[in-house]
Amino acid sequence: MTAPTRILLADDHALVRQGLRLILDAEPDLVVVAEAADGAEAVDAAGADEVDLAILDIAMPRLTGIQAAREISQRAPRIHILMLSMYDNEQYFFESLKAGASGYVLKSVADRDLIEACRASMRGEPFLYPGAVTALIRDYLQRTRRAPGCRTGS
Helix, strand or coil: CCCCEEEEEECCCHHHHHHHHHHHHCCCCEEEEEEECCHHHHHHHHCCCCCCEEEEECCCCCCCHHHHHHHHHHHCCCCEEEEEECCCCHHHHHHHHHCCCCEEEEHHHHHHHHHHHHHHHHCCCCEECHHHHHHHHHHHHHHHHHCCCCCCCC
16 A cells, blocks of 8 residues: 655635545545645745645745745645635636646535545546636637637638
8 A cells, every 4th residue: 555645734714624535534445744824934845855745725924835836846746736816817717827736626625536636646637626726717718819820701
């Protein structure tokens, strides 16, 4: 049997961290080994060799989740990153991907999606909430319509 995925959980609300920890620790293949109350603490905690996956809230003090993701990606590229957000926002979604996250989970459905997002990330697969797929398609279509030599509206 393989070792469980070791998780760093970062959110500035202790109650949210406690709830998410209950969900994650109930799974035999997932274990929360570190917690952080802000982005700077998350970056520090990710420096330890005991973290496989960082779950970062988008909106945190000192460093945002996106800033922390960028730092963690640079300092410890082996750590997989998931963003956790209450915002169904394309800009945050795309910024998260640019910062190194492999997934974006909405807090409103975290009880349903977080476990699968963790597993997908550890398999090297992206995890996108349903609205994100629409955003990706819209972005792709906009870029291809602007590309040189592309014809639209035939």
